[in-house]
Amino acid sequence: MKVQVFALIVAAGLGAAACGRHAPAYKDINTNQPAVAAPQSPATTNESAPTPSATAGQTSPTAPAPSPAFRMPAFMDVAKGYPKDLPNYPRAARINLQYGPYENTDTFSIAMLTGDPMDKIAAFYDQVVKSNGWTVSNRQVDSEYSEWVLKKKEDNDAKVTVQKDKQTSKSFIIVVARTAKQPQKPQPAASKPQS
Numbered sequence: 001m002k003v004q005v006f007a008l009i010v011a012a013g014l015g016a017a018a019c020g021r022h023a024p025a026y027k028d029i030n031t032n033q034p035a036v037a038a039p040q041s042p043a044t045t046n047e048s049a050p051t052p053s054a055t056a057g058q059t060s061p062t063a064p065a066p067s068p069a070f071r072m073p074a075f076m077d078v079a080k081g082y083p084k085d086l087p088n089y090p091r092a093a094r095i096n097l098q099y100g101p102y103e104n105t106d107t108f109s110i111a112m113l114t115g116d117p118m119d120k121i122a123a124f125y126d127q128v129v130k131s132n133g134w135t136v137s138n139r140q141v142d143s144e145y146s147e148w149v150l151k152k153k154e155d156n157d158a159k160v161t162v163q164k165d166k167q168t169s170k171s172f173i174i175v176v177a178r179t180a181k182q183p184q185k186p187q188p189a190a191s192k193p194q195s
Helices: 002-019 118-131
Strands: 093-102 105-114 135-141 145-152 156-164 171-181
Touching: 118 135, 118 145, 118 156, 118 171
Parallel strands: none
Antiparallel strands: 093 105, 105 171, 135 145, 145 156, 156 171
């Protein structure tokens, strides 16, 4: 054991001595100057682009286009952290939550875990669906797996899936893709040519 520790100390000392007192490779970088774009390869060079010598000394940082401000989907209950018309199962622990815009659609999904039996979970979601005006497109309920495919009006969809884990006897509840189409922004009117 002592020989191994000694060998390790000697190896570390030799490694440090071999490195010497070299300056780091990044010592010449000045962080107070704007970044310079990397040179383009001939295959990607644009003929009309100014040459680097023409732009030397000029700095024109281009800011990225501002992203649209995030807005909470209209169906969300911000205080409770779930959709107003599709609440979380009350005796479940939240293990994952995602929401945001995706392809002009407000989306929300949540994964929960509970030890309650499937019939109790199914009774809860049957009541939620009925009391919140959802239309059931497809419903499957059994002791191991349950699923509700839901629709409200023409642009609101949801899917609730409950699956029992055979190892732990707990149930995963996943509310997937509670969605609603985002309102389209009005397009500017095309100007008519003057005659």
